[in-house]
Amino acid sequence: MSDDSGLWLLLLGPAGATGLYWGLYRYYRNTDKSHAFERETVVDAKPVTGSDQKIGQITGTRETEIDGNNVQSYRKRVKRLESDTG
């Protein structure tokens, strides 16, 4: 409906103001910066091994990606399993 899309458009002002505020704030204060050790450390890795097993299907979802996609959030810890070697 045109009402719906019009109301959505009205968020442009607040969204633009907030985006600009945070963009400039970070440019000055750099609160989002840290040492990118993932790409700046010398890492020597053997070829990655593993398995891929199809376990199901999804039909008719409106989500564009998997729920909780964290493939690039390297620093977001997930459930840690105990190691053998302690």
Added chain:
Amino acid sequence: MSNSTRSSPPPLPPYTGPGSPQDVPPLPGSSPLDPATLPEPIRDELLAPDPVAIDTSSDELKDGLNRCPKCGASDIRHKPGSDLLICLYCRNEWHGARVEEEFGLGIGLDELSGTVIASGARDIAADAASLMTFKCTGCGAEVTVNTDNAMTARCHWCRHVFGVNEQVDNGAVPDAVLPFHIRKDDAVARIRQFVDKRRFFALKAFKEQFTPENVVGVYLPYMIVDGKASADIAGKGEIQTRRYTKGSGDDKKTYYDADVYRVERHVDFTVDDLPLESSTERGNLDTRVNTNNIINTILPFDTKNAVKWNASYLSGFSSEKRNTDVQHLIPRMEDQLLSIARAQVEDSVERYGRGVRWEQERLDVHGTRWVSMYLPVWLYSYHQPGSNGGMLHYIAVNGRTGETMGSVPVQQWKLLLTAITVGTFLEGIALWIVGTSS
């Protein structure tokens, strides 16, 4: 009461999560803002060049002593811009020994087993004193060195220079030191350039008091870790099989079908010279209360060129003392190893176009090697007054590579006003579109 009339800024970003230093930092040169759409003065700031980081490489090094090997004088300094020591009496110059060769640090990463701790990285004794007293052999006077912030002191009477060179068990003496290469005037220029790019919204008092000449050269304590580890990561990934729309006109919606996979990955790897802050204060990157993430950002250093500990390199610089032992740093090291493993396996899950949700991870650390090191940092600081003691802002320059990062305090009202003005302008456009389309 003036506070109540002032509009308050949006809350600071949380300690963890997107926009915090715990998030994977943005790629160099990438910005969340598109300069083209911004007013000219802001655009000029954003587009101005960044300070250039220079690449340094060091020559091979020879053995060093605390007394001049030629004339025996004790007045020895680090020669700026090099890894050399120079005798101020006879101008003799010489190199310190590189720890890389001396301790064999570059080799055997793949055979690491257990926890190997270099002598300077041993636990700090609980009763360790900060003040160390030397009896001057020249005149008999007592000379005191406060190891909290200095490693050398000069006898006031006969000008002998004393350095803390023995590895006493107080944790004050590291295994190695990486000498300053970037000179002070170079650091001043880089800090000036960094701030020149951030003047428009900078706090007025900061701009008025800005004196980069007050930058201080500080040796900060780090643990440099080599490690051998394996990681297992498991989760679910989705591959899109179909994309279609239902409905028509404004009601048209997109739907997806996907296959779901159980994904498991294993990777064996070694890391070489991972740097960890070994001062509790510097290792705390909570951006709500400090700006230590700025100092963290200028890592890494060319730690391969570090030389065996010799207090003479520290003459004229201040230093901060390590207060963390290996045990306390292990959780942070493991956290970083897990992050590295997650980055390593990313390429292997490219086929999952709808992404992967990792749910479990496991780390096996097979071996680590810890070396305690002093790394050179130029620090310019500005104290912004405020509640809870205000905030100490740092602009830091890597003393080897020249990489520069800083925190410039912001004039909140000016930034808010600009944001609101731009937002109002955008809202005007939105209203106009809504008005003409209905």
